[in-house]
Amino acid sequence: MGHRRLVATLVFLGVLALVGGSVAARPLEEGTSAPCACSVSANDVPDDGGGAISVSWDLATTDASPSVTRFEILRYATGEEPVSIGEVLSTNTDFQDVNADGGTIYQYIVRTHTRDGFIDSVPSDAALATAQWFAHGRAPSLIALILVCGSIIFFIIRAKGGAELFIRKIPGLDAVDDAVGRATEMGRPVLYVPGIETVSEVGTLAALTILGHVAKKVAQHGTPLLVPTADPIVMTTAQEIVKQAYAEVGQSDRFDPSSVFYLTYDQFGYTAGVDGIMVRERPEAVFLLGYFAAESLILAETAHEIGAIQISGTKETSQLPFFVAACDYTLIGEEIFAASSYLSHEPIMLGSLKGQDLIKIGIVYLIVTLVIAGSIGYAISPDGTSTLSRAVEAAALWLTGS
Amino acid sequence: MDSMGMIIGTWLAGFLTLAILSFLYKDNPFYKLAEHLYVGVSAGYWLIYVAFFDIKPMLIDTFMSETGFEKWIILIPGALGLIMLSRWFPKIAWLSRWPIAFTVGIGAGLGITANLQGYVLPQVQATILPLTGFTVADLSNLILIIGVVTTLMYFYFSKPHKGLLGGGAKIGIVFIMVSFGASFGYTLMARISLLIGRLYFLFHDLLRILD
Numbered sequence: 001m002g003h004r005r006l007v008a009t010l011v012f013l014g015v016l017a018l019v020g021g022s023v024a025a026r027p028l029e030e031g032t033s034a035p036c037a038c039s040v041s042a043n044d045v046p047d048d049g050g051g052a053i054s055v056s057w058d059l060a061t062t063d064a065s066p067s068v069t070r071f072e073i074l075r076y077a078t079g080e081e082p083v084s085i086g087e088v089l090s091t092n093t094d095f096q097d098v099n100a101d102g103g104t105i106y107q108y109i110v111r112t113h114t115r116d117g118f119i120d121s122v123p124s125d126a127a128l129a130t131a132q133w134f135a136h137g138r139a140p141s142l143i144a145l146i147l148v149c150g151s152i153i154f155f156i157i158r159a160k161g162g163a164e165l166f167i168r169k170i171p172g173l174d175a176v177d178d179a180v181g182r183a184t185e186m187g188r189p190v191l192y193v194p195g196i197e198t199v200s201e202v203g204t205l206a207a208l209t210i211l212g213h214v215a216k217k218v219a220q221h222g223t224p225l226l227v228p229t230a231d232p233i234v235m236t237t238a239q240e241i242v243k244q245a246y247a248e249v250g251q252s253d254r255f256d257p258s259s260v261f262y263l264t265y266d267q268f269g270y271t272a273g274v275d276g277i278m279v280r281e282r283p284e285a286v287f288l289l290g291y292f293a294a295e296s297l298i299l300a301e302t303a304h305e306i307g308a309i310q311i312s313g314t315k316e317t318s319q320l321p322f323f324v325a326a327c328d329y330t331l332i333g334e335e336i337f338a339a340s341s342y343l344s345h346e347p348i349m350l351g352s353l354k355g356q357d358l359i360k361i362g363i364v365y366l367i368v369t370l371v372i373a374g375s376i377g378y379a380i381s382p383d384g385t386s387t388l389s390r391a392v393e394a395a396a397l398w399l400t401g402s
Numbered sequence: 403m404d405s406m407g408m409i410i411g412t413w414l415a416g417f418l419t420l421a422i423l424s425f426l427y428k429d430n431p432f433y434k435l436a437e438h439l440y441v442g443v444s445a446g447y448w449l450i451y452v453a454f455f456d457i458k459p460m461l462i463d464t465f466m467s468e469t470g471f472e473k474w475i476i477l478i479p480g481a482l483g484l485i486m487l488s489r490w491f492p493k494i495a496w497l498s499r500w501p502i503a504f505t506v507g508i509g510a511g512l513g514i515t516a517n518l519q520g521y522v523l524p525q526v527q528a529t530i531l532p533l534t535g536f537t538v539a540d541l542s543n544l545i546l547i548i549g550v551v552t553t554l555m556y557f558y559f560s561k562p563h564k565g566l567l568g569g570g571a572k573i574g575i576v577f578i579m580v581s582f583g584a585s586f587g588y589t590l591m592a593r594i595s596l597l598i599g600r601l602y603f604l605f606h607d608l609l610r611i612l613d
Contacts, residue, residue: 141519148514168562199502200509236489237502266444272422272437279429294593321586324579332578338559357560363522364554367529371547374532382535389532396530399523 027117035061035068036119037093037110042127047138050102050131056094057110057121065114072111072118073097077104084111100129137401151358156351165350170339172311172329176210179285179309180217189224190214191283193274193299195290195314196230196267199237202337203315207290208234208241209340209349210313214287215245219254227260228277230270235262271295275302288312288327289336292319300326313339370395416608419600457483525550549577 037057045052055073068090074082075097088095100106105128110121159165183190192214194207211227218225227242229235239260246255263273275298278286286303288296288310296312296319303310304326312323313331323330331339334356341349370392377388384390421436461483465476482501489498529550531543555567556574563571606612 138519140523141515144518144523145515148518166561167559170559198505198509200505200513202510202513205506233486233502233505236486236498240499262445264441264445265448266440269440269444273441275425276429276434276437297593317581318585318589321582321589324582325586334557334559354560357558360554360558363526364551367526367547367551370530371532374530375534378532378534384534392530392532396527399527399530 027119035059035065035112035114037071037112037121040108040110040121040124042106042108042124044127044130045096047132047135051098051100051129053097053100053106053108053127053129054094055097055108055110055124059093059112066116067114069113069115071095072113074109074111074120075100075106076109076123077106082109102129102131104128135401140399140401147362148355148359152352152355154351155354155358156348159347159351159354165354167338167342167350167353170331170335170342172313172331172335173339173342175309175311175329176214176287177217179287179311180214180221180223182309183284184221184223186284188284189226189281190218190285190287191274191278191281191303191308192225192227192287193289194227194229194234194238195288195292196270196295197234197291198231199233201291203289203291204234206336206340207313208237209344210287210289210336211238212241212245213343215242216249219246219249219251222251222254225259226277226281226283228263228270228274229260230263230265230267232262235260267293267295271298274299278302278306278308282306283308285309285311288314288323289331290314292316292323297322297326303327412607416604419604548573553577 036059038060040055040057042053042055045054057071059068061068070087070090071092072087073085073095075085076082085097085099086095095110097106097108105126107126108124111118112121155165180190192211194211195201195204197204199205199208215225217223225242227238229238239257242260243252243255243257246252263270277283278299279302283303283306286299286308288299288303289312292299292314293316296314296316300310300312300323309329310327311329311331312327313336314320314323315333315336317333320330320332324332338353341353373388374392377386377390377392378384380386380388384393418436418439421432422440424430425433461476461480465473465480468476482504485497486501487498488494488496529547531547533540533544552570552574554574555570556563556578558567558571561567602612
């Protein structure tokens, strides 16, 4: 019974839609009191890569006008017939054509639909979609980029010039040596998991740098090392790093290329494989460093279950709580990059870290200064109309190009 | 009426789900079977995926269909991909570092702009919250400002955490841990929904206990 009612309702609504559609498709006669889109303007969208034109209009109505149901936008190039390119709700008075061909001049007509029919606007002026070289709204990003890169380059040059750049010791780094030492004493392997992402992920890069340090320790002690990877390029890079580490401590002949191997790119396939390795090979030290997602707790829990020392680190804030809860030592966020710089003592990495530190201090000063200035502004004029309050508000909005 | 293939597929999926879940007890032959099947099938799946959804449409088909400059520019990533295979030949294995360097460079270059534009500047803007009086909203804003500033102090590596910096860093780590606690609870709820999804499959699709 319920189904019949539903079918009948749907048929009724369908008939209504057909009838309504046929009525709405009828053009209204000129001189009626129909509402109409007027003053239609079309302009190139500024600060973009081309291919977009913004169309806007005003709605002219009278008290006797039937209500607008929707607007339909038609476009034509010289010598062509207008074609419909989109519709917007009756509450909108603008539309963005994002499929305009660069180099083609277009004109636009806005068709106003009512329950009684439709009426077309006068065509807009001609518009051409062009690309701009500079997006003015992104000027703050450019300035920030110059400051970040400038400070990093400055410190890299200083580091290469032999300047002593201090970096505080990262908590948890001592545990790296302890973990490798314990694995050696127990005669069990070290498992190094460099995350599930590709080599272009910065977290993976930091993990690979730390792998070099771990591989050196492992090579010195003659401890077996296992590095399962989820990406072929990460595997290739990790093989290079481990091979290099063995060579640097004069143990090239002990390097086993098969110790760095590929499992699968599939997130949970990789997790299942690493879990299997943990319970069968029983590593004494498990390193979980790099990019991790939902598998973080599964891996950390399995490592805990087999009694291994777990040293973890990722920049993924959503996964850090799981590592903090389940692992013995965790490198939180940027600590993983600082650790790789600290261990490698590479001028480029040291300079990069120092440059970022300078930017952080700059951000702290910027926030504190503007907050104090804005607060003084509100103290002067509680309704926020003082010049100081407005200047702070404008500066904050400018940062994101708003 | 379900087809025989559907029935076999559902039972197979049910068996593999239980085999994977059996790891909660301990490592066993069923888990080993499911694990090796999963790793092997997924590795094969990604090989086919890359071949037919990356290499074929983006490299081969584009090369065949494009004309002019676009046709030849496609050869650059193609060549970089082929150079990766140089690792098979020890004498020219060093060539494989070129595409790796290219990949890393592109990733870092795109990442720095995206992070500045998408994270750093919006967060700085959202933290510039002048205090307008002594309201609850002002207290909330003040906590937010202190949280951001002290967390940045924790992640400052150029000086030892002593004195003012040390005090700020200690407050910062409290904010970090509070946010981790909130994130832990939030994510745990999402994981429970995944578990419910799997149990629903077992009880609804496989055992048909649930309607």
